[in-house]
Amino acid sequence: MNPADSPDRSTPVPTTSRTVLTGSDIERVLTRIAHEIIEANKGTEDLVLLGIPTRGYPLAQRLGQRIAAADPDVKVDELVGQLDVTMYRDDLRHGTSRTPAPTRIPGGGLDDKVVVLVDDVLYSGRTIRAALDALADIGRPKTVRLAVLVDRGHRELPIRADHVGKNLPTATSEKVKVRLAELDALDGEPVNEVVIEDHA
Amino acid sequence: MKHLLSTYDLGREDAVRILDVAEEMATVGTREIKKLPALRGRTVATLFFEDSTRTRISFEAAAKRLSADVINFAAKGSSVSKGESLKDTAQTLEAIGAEAVVIRHGASGAAARLAETDWISSAVVNAGDGTHEHPTQALLDAFTLRQHWARVKGVDPLGTGLDGMSVVIVGDVLHSRVARSNLWLLKTLGADVTFVAPPTLLPIGADAWPCTINYDLDDALAAGPDAVMMLRVQAERMNAAYFPSTAEYSRRWGFDDARLAMLDARGLDDTIILHPGPMNRGLEISAGAADSPRAVVLQQVSNGVAVRMAVLYLLLSGDH
Structure with a gap:
């Protein structure tokens, strides 16, 4: 059954669901990305990680903790911030109105910094397009890079990620669900996983 | 919406x-x-x-x-x-x-x-x-009150209401759309509202509203409200004698320097003063009160x- 035809479109029951990253996979992937970020930046100088709400922010926090563990001069709250892109989206006229989340920029601002945008899933690329516009209104970073936990393809804009946790070939009918313990629980238990649900 | x-x-x-x-x-x-x-x-x-x-x-x-x-x-x-x-x-x-x-x-x-x-x-x-x-005036008042209330309580204002806050609204309630909008919104958000006004400036039926009515401003201030909202005396809507003189209005229902000193003397450091503007200085609010650090009139405008x-x-x- 096509999800559009299902009587309750808000919570379609997945016909299949498979786990593609477990909690410990996510840990390993984030450790690798943290080291890639330090390597690409040749250190931690001028580095700022900005998570895109909702799930980009806890991922940015986790990356920040790993970077801080690798370089004792770095403090997580001076490294990690949050960038809300709601007001810059190209689909504001559609669906329900979205409530913006706070934008928090670490004390030093963004001018001449190396900004790494962090998000959970890279799909059409439209969120990142909005994020780039949002960044331009806040400051002028030296470089902007993109780190994502999962790249599922189907780009609609010329955007690519610099650091990818896992490339996932998907069909557009599939949904990629990222669950992070900071925000998500299953049966009352905090859970870390990435699953693909198929509603086809 | x-x-x-x-x-x-x-x-x-x-x-x-x-x-x-x-x-x-x-x-x-x-x-x-x-x-x-x-x-x-x-x-x-x-x-x-x-x-x-x-x-x-x-x-x-x-x-x-x-x-x-x-x-x-x-x-x-x-x-x-x-x-x-x-x-x-x-x-x-x-x-x-x-x-x-x-x-x-x-x-x-x-x-x-x-x-x-x-x-x-x-x-x-x-x-x-x-x-x-x-309604947007009431929303900006509620926003200003919520920021103050969250600061007093030491919490993040996001997602919160005004539960437990006491707000005194003083003045020309009869002609005031601001007072009505505030009453409904502040009640919805959980605040306690007291109206203080001369009996002539309260509408018929106000006793059925979900608020306390007090005719004595000093008495209402003595209860230690968290915020006092002074309403403008709307001379342009007053086609009858609602009070004997502006001097008497100011003495009994105006926020003057004596009442400001009373708040200080009672140690009510967290009581703020709101006014929707434009202010009639010297009538419903004294210049001393309007310019005191308690007044959040300009914050109201930017909010x-x-x-x-x-x-x-x-x-x-x-x-x-």
């Missing part, structure tokens, strides 16, 4: 959502580029049949910060003085491309009339209708822009 006509029928969830969105909108005012692209290419018309400074400017600033185009309409000097009706004026504005109409009108219910008829399909925002309601941005954003985004 399709229109914003009153706070009477605004639920707590919607009210908190507007305040939460306004919280994010307020941060735009502190940035280098004070503009968001959210309403790019949309048109907001302000339709003012009554005089206004801050409300019209505030809506205009809010629309512009969201990148909307603004058409300003003031009844004075327009075809209204040639006898054009509200319906024709509104339809003209919509034909020019307005998607949201912000209306202030001397007749209670004018905004609801625009919203509920098939005259226009735009979103309607009530910016004050007669002595009925002024007004953030709240109106939130309202315009929520009305003009999403499917309708």
Whole structure:
């Protein structure tokens, strides 16, 4: 059954669901990305990680903790911030109105910094397009890079990620669900996983 | 939400959502580029049949910060003085491309009339209708109160209401749409509201409202309210003798220097003073009180822009 035809479109029951990253996979992937970020930046100088709400922010926090563990001069709250892109989206006229989340920029601002945008899933690329516009209104970073936990393809804009946790070939009918313990629980238990649900 | 006509029928969830969105909108005012692209290419018309400074400017600033185009309409000097009706004026504005109409009108219910008829399909925002309601003023007051209350409590204002806060609203309740809108909204958000006014300036039926009524300002202040809102004495609406003299009004119901000193003497350091403006200095509020650190009048004005941005954003985004 096509999800559009299902009587309750808000919570379609997945016909299949498979786990593609477990909690410990996510840990390993984030450790690798943290080291890639330090390597690409040749250190931690001028580095700022900005998570895109909702799930980009806890991922940015986790990356920040790993970077801080690798370089004792770095403090997580001076490294990690949050960038809300709601007001810059190209689909504001559609669906329900979205409530913006706070934008928090670490004390030093963004001018001449190396900004790494962090998000959970890279799909059409439209969120990142909005994020780039949002960044331009806040400051002028030296470089902007993109780190994502999962790249599922189907780009609609010329955007690519610099650091990818896992490339996932998907069909557009599939949904990629990222669950992070900071925000998500299953049966009352905090859970870390990435699953693909198929509603086809 | 399709229109914003009153706070009477605004639920707590919607009210908190507007305040939460306004919280994010307020941060735009502190940035280098004070503009968001959210309403790019949309048109907001302000339709003012009554005089206004801050409300019209505030809506205009809010629309512009969201990148909307603004058409300003003031009844004075327009075809209204040639006898054009509200319906024709509104339809003209919509034909020019307005998607949201912000209306202030001397007749209670004018905004609801625009919203509920098939005259226009735009979103309607009530910016004050007669002595009925002024919802965005109440929302900006609630926003200002919530920021203060959260600071006193040491919590993050996001998602919270005004539970347990006591607010005293003083003055010309009879003619005040601000008082009515505030009463409904502050009650919805969980605050306790006390009206203090001369009996002549309370409407018939006010005893049925969900608030305490007190005729004695000193008595109400002695109870240690968390905020005091002084209403403007609306001389332009007073066609009868509601009180003997302005001096007597000021002495009994004005926030004067003596009452300011009384708050200090009682150690009520966290009591703030609000006024919707424009202030009649020396009548309902003394210059000393208006300029004291307790007065949040200018914060109210800048919060007004953030709240109106939130309202315009929520009305003009999403499917309708």
